[in-house]
Structure formats: C-alpha cells, structure tokens
Amino acid sequence: MEFNLDLSIDVLRRTPAVLVALLDGLAEPWIRGTEGPDTFSPFDVVGHLIDGEETDWIPRARIILARSPNPAFEPYDRFRHRGRNAGRTLGSLLGEFARLRAANLEVLRGWHLTEAELDLPGAHPALGRVSLRQLLAAWVVHDLGHLAQVARVMAKLYRAEVGPWVPYLPGLTEYEVPRS
Amino acid sequence: MEFNLDLSIDVLRRTPAVLVALLDGLAEPWIRGTEGPDTFSPFDVVGHLIDGEETDWIPRARIILARSPNPAFEPYDRFRHRGRNAGRTLGSLLGEFARLRAANLEVLRGWHLTEAELDLPGAHPALGRVSLRQLLAAWVVHDLGHLAQVARVMAKLYRAEVGPWVPYLPGLTEYEVPRS
Numbered sequence: 001m002e003f004n005l006d007l008s009i010d011v012l013r014r015t016p017a018v019l020v021a022l023l024d025g026l027a028e029p030w031i032r033g034t035e036g037p038d039t040f041s042p043f044d045v046v047g048h049l050i051d052g053e054e055t056d057w058i059p060r061a062r063i064i065l066a067r068s069p070n071p072a073f074e075p076y077d078r079f080r081h082r083g084r085n086a087g088r089t090l091g092s093l094l095g096e097f098a099r100l101r102a103a104n105l106e107v108l109r110g111w112h113l114t115e116a117e118l119d120l121p122g123a124h125p126a127l128g129r130v131s132l133r134q135l136l137a138a139w140v141v142h143d144l145g146h147l148a149q150v151a152r153v154m155a156k157l158y159r160a161e162v163g164p165w166v167p168y169l170p171g172l173t174e175y176e177v178p179r180s
Numbered sequence: 181m182e183f184n185l186d187l188s189i190d191v192l193r194r195t196p197a198v199l200v201a202l203l204d205g206l207a208e209p210w211i212r213g214t215e216g217p218d219t220f221s222p223f224d225v226v227g228h229l230i231d232g233e234e235t236d237w238i239p240r241a242r243i244i245l246a247r248s249p250n251p252a253f254e255p256y257d258r259f260r261h262r263g264r265n266a267g268r269t270l271g272s273l274l275g276e277f278a279r280l281r282a283a284n285l286e287v288l289r290g291w292h293l294t295e296a297e298l299d300l301p302g303a304h305p306a307l308g309r310v311s312l313r314q315l316l317a318a319w320v321v322h323d324l325g326h327l328a329q330v331a332r333v334m335a336k337l338y339r340a341e342v343g344p345w346v347p348y349l350p351g352l353t354e355y356e357v358p359r360s
Contacts, residue, residue: 001209001337011210011334014201021197022327026190029181127344137341138349144335145351147202148328154191155324157181161317164307169318171325 003133005113008140013105015143016098019046022150024094031090033157042150046093047081049146053100055080057139058107064122064132065111072123108136183313185293188320193285195323196278199226202330204274211270213337222330226273227261229326233280235260237319238287244302244312245291252303288316 023031023042034041040048060073085093111117118133130138155171166172203211203222214221220228240253265273291297298313310318335351346352 001213001341003338003341007207007210010206014206017201018198021194021201026194027187029187030191033181124344127348130344134341134343134345137338137343138345141335141338141342141345141349141351144331145349148331148335148351151324151328151331155321155328158183158317158321161181161183161314162321163314163317164304164310165314165318165321168307169321169325171321171328 003118003137005118005136008136009105009108011140012101012143015049015147016094016101018147019049019097019150020094024091026090030154030157033153035153035156040146040149040153042153043085043090043093044081045146045150046090046097047085047088048078049143050093050097050100051077051080051084052139052142053097053104057135058104060122060135061108061132064120064135065117067120070123071121073125075125183298183317185298185316188316189285189288191320192281192323195229195327196274196281198327199229199277199330200274204271206270210334210337213333215333215336220326220329220333222333223265223270223273224261225326225330226270226277227265227268228258229323230273230277230280231257231260231264232319232322233277233284237315238284240302240315241288241312244300244315245297247300250303251301253305255305 023046026042031043032041034044055074056076063071063073113132118131118136120132121129122132122135124130152171155169159166159172162169162172203226206222211223212221214224235254236256243251243253293312298311298316300312301309302312302315304310332351335349339346339352342349342352
C-alpha cells in the first residue's frame with residue numbers, strides 16, 4: 001500500500017477514540033499490567049503517545065518544512081512520560097491525548113502538503129536522512145504498533161488463566177520477547 | 181492476574197466499540213489488507229469474531245453448564261466466515277457483531293456463575309479437559325489477540341513507506357511469521 005495523506009490522517013484521527021473504547025474506566029489491573037521490567041503498561045502507552053504529540057511527529061515535520069541546511073531532529077525521549085505523568089489518572093491522559101492529537105492533525109491538514117513537500121528531508125539522530133512522507137508513515141505505524149501492544153499486554157495478563165488454550169492463542173506465544 | 185468474571189466482561193463488552201472506532205468507514209486498502217495467503221484482513225477478523233459469538237464461546241459454555249457425562253465441544257471452523265460474509269459490508273458486520281456480543285454477555289451475566297460452576301469441565305476436541313473459567317478467560321484473550329492482529333496487519337501495509345524507520349517500529353519486525 002502506497003502512502004496516502006488522507007488515508008493516513010483517517011487512521012491517526014481514530015487512535016484516541018480507540019484507546020478510550022478499550023481503556024477508559026477499565027480496572028487498574030488491566031491498565032497497570034506490563035510484560036516485564038522496562039516495558040509499557042497500557043497507562044504508559046498513552047503517556048508515550050502524548051510525548052509523541054508534544055515532542056516528536058509535528059515538531060519534526062516543522063523542522064523538515066523549515067528547509068534549513070541542517071534539518072536535524074531533536075532526540076526523542078521514550079521515557080519522558082514516566083516522570084511527567086506520575087499521579088495522573090488514565091482518564092485525564094486519554095483526554096489530553098485526544099486534544100493534542102486533534103490539534104496536531106489540524107496543523108497537518110492546514111499545511112496542504114504537496115508531493116514535493118512530502119519528499120523534503122530531515123536528519124534523524126540515528127537513522128540519518130528521512131523524508132517527510134516517511135515521518136508521517138512512521139507516525140501511523142507507531143500508533144498501530146502501540147495499539148497492538150496494549151491489546152497484547154492485556155492478553156498476557158490472563159496467560160495463566162486460559163490453561164490448555166495457550167498454544168491456540170497467538171497473542172500469548174508469538175511475542176515472547178516484549179519491547180516497550 | 182487472576183480470572184475475575186466482572187473484569188472479563190468489562191473487556192468483552194468493549195471489543196465491538198473498539199473495532200468500530202478503528203475500522204468503521206475506513207478505506208478499503210486498510211480493511212482488506214492481509215499479512216499474506218491464508219491470513220486474516222481486518223474484515224476477516226470481524227467475521228471470525230462473529231463466528232465465535234454464534235458457534236464457539238457461549239455455545240460451549242452451555243455444553244459445560246448442561247453437566248452431561250460427555251461435555252464435548254463441537255469443532256470450531258476458523259474459516260466459516262469466508263463463505264458466510266462474501267458480499268457483506270464491514271459496517272454491517274460490525275453492527276452484527278455488536279448485537280451478537282451484547283446478547284451473549286446478557287446471557288453470561290444472567291447465569292450469575294458461582295466459583296463451583298466456573299470449575300465445571302468441558303471436553304475440547306484437541307485440548308482435552310478445560311474448565312468454564314478457562315473458556316471464559318480464553319474468550320477475553322482471543323478478543324485481545326485479534327485486536328492486536330488488526331492493528332499489526334494495518335501497520336504492515338505501510339512497511340515499505342516508513343523507509344529507515346523499520347527497525348524502530350516493533351509492529352513491523354516482531355511478528356515476521358503471521359498467523360490468522
């Protein structure tokens with residue numbers, strides 16, 4: 001499937017509502033479970049997605065669109081949310097994520113990006129040259145990967161409870177090495 | 181996390197709304213993509229979940245609760261949905277799944293299951309003896325595994341579009357061998 005800006009935005013705009021449907025009001029054991037040390041709970045994932053809205057995707061797109069001779073991205077802190085959100089409720093984080101995402105998509109739509117602009121380069125601190133098109137595709141894939149992660153982390157919390165069903169439930173067996 | 185009936189129902193009741201938020205009205209390329217031959221698209225997953233409502237979870241729970249000397253489950257056809265749903269729209273399948281799930285959860289709630297009833301056995305055609313508790317836990321894990329699958333299948337459709345980002349996006353790299 002080739003990159004398409006409208007089809008990308010139609011996935012990005014859905015993520016807050018998907019997370020609300022899956023998580024808002026759910027009991028703490030589901031929300032706070034993880035796959036092990038240094039991996040994300042569903043609560044952590046929402047905080048991590050907020051970090052992306054504030055420090056990653058649109059800020060990096062702005063750097064690209066500024067067309068400076070050195071369009072270097074700021075490094076991204078994958079654990080910024082841990083300190084930032086201590087004491088917050090999941091409900092308030094879900095609301096904040098929805099507001100930030102909606103505002104960022106308004107910015108993105110307002111740019112009316114051309115194919116030539118989607119080809120403009122940025123400089124990723126580790127990956128090197130990336131295009132604006134690749135940045136926006138990565139935003140979509142990043143969302144979907146973390147949605148999959150939330151569902152998988154929750155599934156694994158019931159691993160011992162399904163008894164003999166484990167080999168029939170791929171969510172339990174195909175991600176033996178978790179990543180946050 | 182130990183099995184808890186109320187906490188299980190609170191996940192099961194959310195799945196239709198999660199799928200609506202993620203998929204309803206989305207363009208065909210997102211809905212019809214797969215990970216390869218004999219794997220499920222997001223459309224297929226919704227059909228597969230409908231099959232579960234009609235032929236798997238509650239029908240098997242009824243067999244267990246009937247306390248017959250041979251509480252054998254009917255084999256489950258994982259590809260029943262392919263013929264059943266040819267020509268259907270995703271929107272109509274999402275509505276059907278929501279209605280079936282709501283009705284099945286009403287049945288489940290109405291049983292007011294005791295711990296002793298949750299321990300009652302059924303006979304799985306391949307796995308052997310399973311308890312009602314394990315069946316219900318597997319229902320939850322099955323839902324979550326397929327939610328993760330939908331997000332992962334969609335993510336992989338953009339694999340070529342993210343360029344150098346592939347190694348940073350676990351959804352693309354950690355499920356190299358897909359299962360339907």
